[in-house]
Structure formats: structure tokens, C-alpha cells
Amino acid sequence: MIELQDIRKSFGEKEILKGVSTIMEPGKVNLIIGASGSGKTVMMKCIVGLMGVDNGKILYDKQDFTAMDEKEKKVIRQEIGMLFQGSALFDSMTVEQNVMFPLEMFGKGSLKEKKSRVAECLERVQLKEAAKKFPAEISGGMKKRVGIARAIVLNPKYLFCDEPNSGLDPQTSLLIDKLITELTQEYNITTVINTHDMNTVMESGDHIVYMYQGQKQWEGSNKEIVFSKDQKLNDFIFASEFLREAKEMRQLELFKDGKWREQLKKEQDGK
Amino acid sequence: MEFKFFYHFGNFLLMLKGMFSRPENMKMYWKQFMQQCVDIGVGSFGIVFIISLFMGGVTTLQTAYQLVSPIIPKSTIAQVVRDTIILEFAPTLTCIVLAGVVGSKIASELGNMRISEQIDALEIMGINTKGYLIAPKIMAAVLMIPVLVAIAGFLGVWGGKEAGVLSGIISSEQFMQGLRQEFKAYNVFFAMAKSYTFGFIIASVSAYYGYNVNGGALEIGKASTTAVVVSCVLILFMDYALTAILL
Ligand SMILES: Nc1ncnc2c1ncn2[C@@H]1O[C@H](COP(=O)(O)OP(=O)(O)OP(=O)(O)O)[C@@H](O)[C@H]1O
Ligand SMILES: [Mg+2]
Numbered sequence: 001m002i003e004l005q006d007i008r009k010s011f012g013e014k015e016i017l018k019g020v021s022t023i024m025e026p027g028k029v030n031l032i033i034g035a036s037g038s039g040k041t042v043m044m045k046c047i048v049g050l051m052g053v054d055n056g057k058i059l060y061d062k063q064d065f066t067a068m069d070e071k072e073k074k075v076i077r078q079e080i081g082m083l084f085q086g087s088a089l090f091d092s093m094t095v096e097q098n099v100m101f102p103l104e105m106f107g108k109g110s111l112k113e114k115k116s117r118v119a120e121c122l123e124r125v126q127l128k129e130a131a132k133k134f135p136a137e138i139s140g141g142m143k144k145r146v147g148i149a150r151a152i153v154l155n156p157k158y159l160f161c162d163e164p165n166s167g168l169d170p171q172t173s174l175l176i177d178k179l180i181t182e183l184t185q186e187y188n189i190t191t192v193i194n195t196h197d198m199n200t201v202m203e204s205g206d207h208i209v210y211m212y213q214g215q216k217q218w219e220g221s222n223k224e225i226v227f228s229k230d231q232k233l234n235d236f237i238f239a240s241e242f243l244r245e246a247k248e249m250r251q252l253e254l255f256k257d258g259k260w261r262e263q264l265k266k267e268q269d270g271k
Numbered sequence: 272m273e274f275k276f277f278y279h280f281g282n283f284l285l286m287l288k289g290m291f292s293r294p295e296n297m298k299m300y301w302k303q304f305m306q307q308c309v310d311i312g313v314g315s316f317g318i319v320f321i322i323s324l325f326m327g328g329v330t331t332l333q334t335a336y337q338l339v340s341p342i343i344p345k346s347t348i349a350q351v352v353r354d355t356i357i358l359e360f361a362p363t364l365t366c367i368v369l370a371g372v373v374g375s376k377i378a379s380e381l382g383n384m385r386i387s388e389q390i391d392a393l394e395i396m397g398i399n400t401k402g403y404l405i406a407p408k409i410m411a412a413v414l415m416i417p418v419l420v421a422i423a424g425f426l427g428v429w430g431g432k433e434a435g436v437l438s439g440i441i442s443s444e445q446f447m448q449g450l451r452q453e454f455k456a457y458n459v460f461f462a463m464a465k466s467y468t469f470g471f472i473i474a475s476v477s478a479y480y481g482y483n484v485n486g487g488a489l490e491i492g493k494a495s496t497t498a499v500v501v502s503c504v505l506i507l508f509m510d511y512a513l514t515a516i517l518l
Pocket of ligand 2: 040041042085194
């Protein structure tokens with residue numbers, strides 16, 4: 001579980017995060033959504049400690065990460081897997097060596113076991129045939145998938161993905177979403193994803209935080225989101241005619257399920 | 272170029288301090304160190320080979336041109352060539368060239384890793400990136416650059432002999448005789464002291480500028496230029512300081 005308490009971050013005069021608080025639970029896919037430039041990447045980098053926060057606390061399973069020294073942070077970080085927006089693969093290494101790297105550094109067991117673990121991870125992202133290639137020789141979408149394989153190879157307790165499916169075709173994108181959801185539930189990982197992919201939002205958003213101008217504008221699940229009356233959120237999520245229709249379909253579908261009647265009523269009463 | 276000496280010097284010291292921590296995995300650090308030794312040592316051998324041969328040849332020709340008096344024996348030329356090369360040319364000239372070759376490589380490699388977030392990716396895995404990326408480079412440079420300087424010394428003297436013999440200035444026997452006259456082992460120690468210092472300067476200064484790049488690809492080019500310029504200036508400055516102190 002990761003808990004954010006009133007996180008603030010500025011670059012010079014410009015305040016990017018204006019006091020964000022939320023709780024990210026294990027076994028759930030937690031999404032951070034928001035327009036380009038709304039501070040999603042900055043927020044993620046603050047959570048993992050690549051950027052310092054100006055104010056507020058970040059708790060990893062009740063431990064105050066912001067108050068830790070480098071040595072203690074290192075311990076937490078060895079349980080973190082992260083996919084960067086630009087993949088950040090080591091370009092002097094092949095795909096296989098990239099995925100192997102965290103295992104070599106921290107993994108236990110024989111070389112054979114490590115190799116089979118690497119093969120397993122590459123299999124899961126469907127990249128077995130590219131194992132011997134260098135990052136410069138593969139496409140952007142493939143790099144993303146290698147990045148995911150590298151992030152999950154050590155079975156992390158916390159998984160961070162900065163736009164895992166931007167630049168992927170819909171089919172591969174869906175595959176990645178499914179993979180992340182499966183892993184999250186299978187190993188009870190606390191997963192945090194930055195995205196503006198509507199498929200991801202609707203399919204795997206167990207918990208969604210909508211960021212608008214540095215603040216948490218809305219928070220809820222993918223079931224609640226279709227009933228939300230928040231104008232800014234609706235403008236952002238259901239931007240096209242097609243998506244608005246999809247939203248109504250989803251509402252009807254959920255409506256058949258009795259519980260959602262109350263939810264809808266609550267939303268409409270202006271909760 | 273802004274000149275913020277104390278800011279950079281302070282940050283530089285902090286970077287060096289940050290390198291010291293228990294390696295997460297000794298085997299990986301060792302592998303990295305070996306890789307750097309090969310990159311620095313083998314990678315710059317070609318250029319060292321060429322410059323030291325020519326540097327020796329030119330020194331012989333110039334010394335012969337300046338020592339025209341008939342009372343000075345020919346073997347003195349060899350003696351002067353030997354001392355000039357050992358004291359100054361092999362360590363300083365070689366290191367100035369290495370600052371360009373090795374320094375720009377280190378700065379651009381780290382700069383690229385920084386802007387493509389590879390350093391962040393290592394950091395997130397729980398690796399001390401200063402210890403893993405910078406320390407092996409500095410250690411490899413401090414080990415390999417004196418070796419290159421020693422090779423440059425031998426090749427320089429050999430090139431000097433060949434140039435002297437080829438141009439008919441001095442015979443092979445006279446040259447060999449001159450090499451043995453008044454040889455001081457202290458000079459070799461001095462040359463080694465210089466090359467350890469220069470090796471450290473090249474690797475640490477370039478690593479500092481490369482590691483702290485921020486911005487885009489353009490900044491990598493700037494950082495490696497700055498790294499080379501600053502290393503060269505520091506090498507010349509330390510050359511003077513060490514000569515004043517040790518000789
Ligand atoms: N290192 C930095 N220095 C100064 N400003 C920065 C820095 N990093 C990000 N910013 C600013 O912070 C704001 C948010 O950037 P961020 O990268 O978090 O956006 P984002 O939500 O991830 O966008 P996208 O969806 O396009 O990735 C931007 O206005 C950007 O200019
Ligand atoms: Mg981003």
C-alpha cells in the first residue's frame with residue numbers, strides 16, 4: 001500500500017503538484033490520468049523518490065519514505081519495478097541482457113534459473129524472438145514491452161508504469177493491460193500506472209485518480225467513472241461521440257446490476 | 272561558459288563522497304571495472320602509439336638542431352631526449368590527448384545515460400549509480416593511464432632513436448650509450464606521479480560533467496566539450512604544481 005499525504009512540488013515559480021493525497025492499494029491497478037503536461041510523470045517520479053517533494057509525506061506500507069536516508073530508500077527500491085515513459089533501456093546491452101540485469105545484480109539462484117526467468121518474462125510480453133537484439137534495433141512499442149519485462153523480472157512488490165501502452169497498437173496494448181492486471185492480482189502488487197488510454201481506464205482501472213492542473217480533481221473506480229457528473233472529468237474522458245455512446249452502454253450494463261442503482265442515485269444527488 | 276568554481280568544486284566533492292558505499296553485487300562492479308579498463312586501455316592504445324612515436328622523433332631532431340657545438344658528444348642528444356620524454360612529453364602530452372579521447376567518451380556516455388533516464392532506471396533498482404557508474408571509470412583510468420604513459424615513454428624513446436638513426440644524426444650505439452648516462456630513477460617516479468594525478472583528473476572531471484547533464488542531446492555535446500577543456504586546464508595546472516613541488 002502506498003499512501004500520499006498532501007504532496008507538493010514546484011519547479012521554480014511553477015507549482016506542478018498542489019497538494020495531492022490518495023491511497024494506492026495492493027492487488028489493485030491504480031491509474032493516474034490527466035491531460036498531457038498535468039504532472040503525471042512528475043507525480044510518479046516523486047512517489048519513487050527520483051524527485052524530492054517540497055511538502056507532504058509518502059508512505060510505503062506505513063513506512064515514511066520521505067524521511068528515509070539513502071540506505072533505507074535502497075531497501076524499498078529493491079522492491080520497486082518501474083517502466084519509464086521513454087523505456088530507458090540500457091543501450092549497450094541486448095534485450096535479454098536488459099531483462100537479466102536486475103536479476104544479475106540482486107537475484108539469487110543459478111545462472112540457469114535466471115536465464116529461464118528471463119525467458120519466462122520475455123515470453124509474457126511476447127518478445128522471445130527479439131532477445132538477441134539491441135534497443136536501437138527494435139521499435140518503440142517493443143522497447144516498452146522490454147521495459148515491462150525488466151520491471152517485473154524480480155517480482156516487485158510495487159510496480160510503476162509511465163504510459164505503458166502509448167505507442168502500441170490496440171491489440172498489443174490490450175495484451176499489456178491484461179498482463180499488468182494479471183500480475184497485480186496474482187502477486188498482490190501495488191500497481192501505479194500513468195495513462196491517457198481510455199481502454200486501460202475502462203478495462204483495468206480499479207482505482208483512478210484524475211489530475212487537473214496539479215490537483216486531484218476526481219477519484220474512483222472504472223465503474224463509478226461512467227456515472228460521474230464531474231464536468232472536467234467528462235470532457236477529458238468522454239471526449240468523442242463514440243466514447244460518450246460507449247459510456248451510456250456501460251451505464252446500462254452496470255445498471256442491470258442492482259447495486260449500481262444506488263451509486264447512480266448518490267452521484268445524481270450531487271455527492 | 273559560466274564560471275562558478277565553488278559550486279562545481281563542492282558538487283564534485285559530494286559526487287566523490289557519494290561513490291563510497293557497499294557495492295550491491297561485487298561481481299557486477301568487477302565486470303564493470305574490467306569493461307572500463309578495456310575501453311580506456313585498449314581503446315586509446317592506437318592514438319598513444321602514434322603520438323608517442325612522432326613525439327620522440329621530433330624531440331630527437333629538434334635537440335640535434337639545437338646542440339650544434341662540437342664539444343658536446345652525440346650521446347648527449349639521447350640523454351636529453353630521454354629526460355624530456357620521461358619528464359614532460361610522455362605524461363603530459365599523452366594525458367592531454369587522452370583527456371580528449373577518454374574524457375569525451377566518459378562524459379558523453381554518462382550524459383546519454385542521464386538524458387535517456389538510464390541512470391534513473393538504475394537508481395530505481397536500488398543501485399548507487401555513482402558507485403556503479405563513476406567509481407569503476409575512475410579506478411580504471413587511474414590504473415590504465417599510467418600504463419599508457421609508460422608505454423608512451425618507451426615508444427617515444429624508441430621513436431627518437433629511429434628518427435636519429437634514419438636521418439643520420441646519431442648512430443644506434445651512441446644513442447644507446449646516451450640513454451644510460453646519468454639515468455635517474457626518480458624521474459620515472461615523477462612521471463608516474465603525474466600520470467596517476469592526470470588519470471584521476473580526466474576520469475573524475477569528465478564523469479562529473481557527464482553525470483550532471485540536464486536537458487537534451489545538445490547538452491551532451493556541451494558537457495563533453497566542457498569536460499575536455501576543464502580537464503586540460505587542470506592537467507596543465509597540476510603539471511606546473513607537481514613540477515614545482517617534486518623537482
Ligand atoms: N525537470 C523539470 N524541470 C522543470 N519543469 C518540469 C520538469 N519536469 C517536468 N516539468 C514540468 O512539469 C509539468 C508536468 O510534466 P509531466 O511530464 O509530469 O507531464 P505528464 O502529465 O507526464 O505529461 P505527458 O502525458 O505528456 O507525459 C510540465 O509543465 C513540465 O514542463
Ligand atoms: Mg508523462
